[in-house]
Amino acid sequence: MFQQLTIIGSGLLGASLGMAVKNKGLAQTIKVWARRKETLSLCKVEDWCDYAEDDLEQSVKGSEFVIICTPVETIPNIIEKIAMVSNDGTIITDVGSVKSKICYLGDQAVLNSGVGFIGSHPMAGSENSGMGHADLNLFNGKPCIITSTEKSSRNMVEITKGFWKALNMNVYEFSPEEHDKAVAYFSHLPHLISSCLANNLEWKPKSWRKISGNGIKDCTRIAAGDPELWKQIFLMNKEPLMLALDDWENTLLKLREIIQNEDIDKILSFLEQGANFRKDL
Amino acid sequence: MFQQLTIIGSGLLGASLGMAVKNKGLAQTIKVWARRKETLSLCKVEDWCDYAEDDLEQSVKGSEFVIICTPVETIPNIIEKIAMVSNDGTIITDVGSVKSKICYLGDQAVLNSGVGFIGSHPMAGSENSGMGHADLNLFNGKPCIITSTEKSSRNMVEITKGFWKALNMNVYEFSPEEHDKAVAYFSHLPHLISSCLANNLEWKPKSWRKISGNGIKDCTRIAAGDPELWKQIFLMNKEPLMLALDDWENTLLKLREIIQNEDIDKILSFLEQGANFRKDL
Numbered sequence: 001m002f003q004q005l006t007i008i009g010s011g012l013l014g015a016s017l018g019m020a021v022k023n024k025g026l027a028q029t030i031k032v033w034a035r036r037k038e039t040l041s042l043c044k045v046e047d048w049c050d051y052a053e054d055d056l057e058q059s060v061k062g063s064e065f066v067i068i069c070t071p072v073e074t075i076p077n078i079i080e081k082i083a084m085v086s087n088d089g090t091i092i093t094d095v096g097s098v099k100s101k102i103c104y105l106g107d108q109a110v111l112n113s114g115v116g117f118i119g120s121h122p123m124a125g126s127e128n129s130g131m132g133h134a135d136l137n138l139f140n141g142k143p144c145i146i147t148s149t150e151k152s153s154r155n156m157v158e159i160t161k162g163f164w165k166a167l168n169m170n171v172y173e174f175s176p177e178e179h180d181k182a183v184a185y186f187s188h189l190p191h192l193i194s195s196c197l198a199n200n201l202e203w204k205p206k207s208w209r210k211i212s213g214n215g216i217k218d219c220t221r222i223a224a225g226d227p228e229l230w231k232q233i234f235l236m237n238k239e240p241l242m243l244a245l246d247d248w249e250n251t252l253l254k255l256r257e258i259i260q261n262e263d264i265d266k267i268l269s270f271l272e273q274g275a276n277f278r279k280d281l
Numbered sequence: 282m283f284q285q286l287t288i289i290g291s292g293l294l295g296a297s298l299g300m301a302v303k304n305k306g307l308a309q310t311i312k313v314w315a316r317r318k319e320t321l322s323l324c325k326v327e328d329w330c331d332y333a334e335d336d337l338e339q340s341v342k343g344s345e346f347v348i349i350c351t352p353v354e355t356i357p358n359i360i361e362k363i364a365m366v367s368n369d370g371t372i373i374t375d376v377g378s379v380k381s382k383i384c385y386l387g388d389q390a391v392l393n394s395g396v397g398f399i400g401s402h403p404m405a406g407s408e409n410s411g412m413g414h415a416d417l418n419l420f421n422g423k424p425c426i427i428t429s430t431e432k433s434s435r436n437m438v439e440i441t442k443g444f445w446k447a448l449n450m451n452v453y454e455f456s457p458e459e460h461d462k463a464v465a466y467f468s469h470l471p472h473l474i475s476s477c478l479a480n481n482l483e484w485k486p487k488s489w490r491k492i493s494g495n496g497i498k499d500c501t502r503i504a505a506g507d508p509e510l511w512k513q514i515f516l517m518n519k520e521p522l523m524l525a526l527d528d529w530e531n532t533l534l535k536l537r538e539i540i541q542n543e544d545i546d547k548i549l550s551f552l553e554q555g556a557n558f559r560k561d562l
Contacts, residue, residue, distance in 0.1 A: 123494040127559075143492045172491060182489040185482060190500040192536065193474055198555035200532040201466060208463040210453060211424045212562050213404040218499040219471040224559040227552035234540050234548060245537060251481040255473065256526065259515050267515060271508035274479035278408075278505040281493050 002027040006063040010034050010043050013095050014069030015134035020167050022048035023136055033059035057085045068094040073232040076105040088114030091156050095122055098236040099147040099176040107151045116156040119147035119176060122169060127224040144169040147176040184240035189248060191222050191230060198223035283308040287344040289359060291315050291324050294376050295350030296415035301448050303329035304417055314340035338366045349375040354513040357386040369395030372437050376403055379517040380428045380457040388432045397437040400428035403450060408505040425450035428457040465521035470529060472503050472511060479504035
């Protein structure tokens, strides 16, 4: 249990985290940083929030564990600001969906200080966003990737793992580079494809929408996600994402050719390989 | 209510249909045709099945309404066989996912007879298949497209619509050609893309699978569908599907370019258009 813990940002992940930390008794005191006045007022009346601050420096003062839950492109800047004012021994982590840049900057920011930066990626988002959708059980049973580097303190890595495990997450450790490659394939590419399908269908006759079955609804559910968040993710993970897209387009070309050639056996085996993957998930 | 109704084929759709027809009291007698001995035995002990036959001619004798629920590529052949032996006034329909070829052959098969062929496409499938997954409520609230041609009897179209409406389906009428174009975009293209994603991921490191979130699970759910069924659908609707794929690849190319160029405004508006589509579904 931490004496004091700070959550920076109170959107869907930050607010859900506050509820879960309070509920599990993982911190004596929970401080929240929020930028906007209205959000601050909303936080102040929440049971899980002990102090709400709009001053970044004040919000981390005296905390042993700080979790940055702001939009992914703002994380590097926040790390730099709080690394300088945190106490020795403080662990700073985040919830960003892209890790190489963040971990590289995190390692730089805490260099030669007693503060540690350990990247986290709790994979608990949804197509909803904002504090209004916060959910005590958001993290339950979901995967969480901890990204360690050669500069990471093993002790701090273990404490960070323990924190997410205490929220019932399934915790794995990857290097930041492997993380970014894996999520490019397993999260960002599916989002790109889903958005592309939804965008294409937006321009088709409206009368066709009434024949939407579960298939199209499932395939495009994530396309309803926050465009601002996903724009940031696509740009921050651009290189691994573009490589995954190239690779996927080769697979698509193969499927196109075997359908074009009506190669029954190859179509069947292609579909079977896909079905095998899904059944194993 | 029909005096006698025949269901040809007792897979997921055929068996669910039998249950629903019996439950709603839409037919006094339900006859089922099944090819395999084991399936015949299974049908015979079902409450909803009054007679089970392996002789196609016998199975439709005396029925006013016949629904062909066999794999889509076998439907044209079955229509030809039963059209000749059905009574005047009999309506033959089907549940096939592709309609132009079936309706063209259906019209030819009943030409100058008192029998009518009206195409149906109840969009109630799932990634499951077989009688073991049959469900009384499978059709509830799902879309069903009736495909009429200039040769269709209006009276028979209305009776067929009434039948699916009685099963609580949302019934729409399309030409076979418009149906095939619409499902190419709203059902077959999503399946192709989902299978392609699942196939591509099948070859990635197994350790990455543990980070699968809801996004990838939703996007690939339909990829677990029956490969044999989908191979048939892809081939029977090949032309509309390849046109939809060409069109979709142009959209993908656009998205790739704006990400490559880091054109923030265009990425945002692309993602917003996709989100709008999904929120409207």
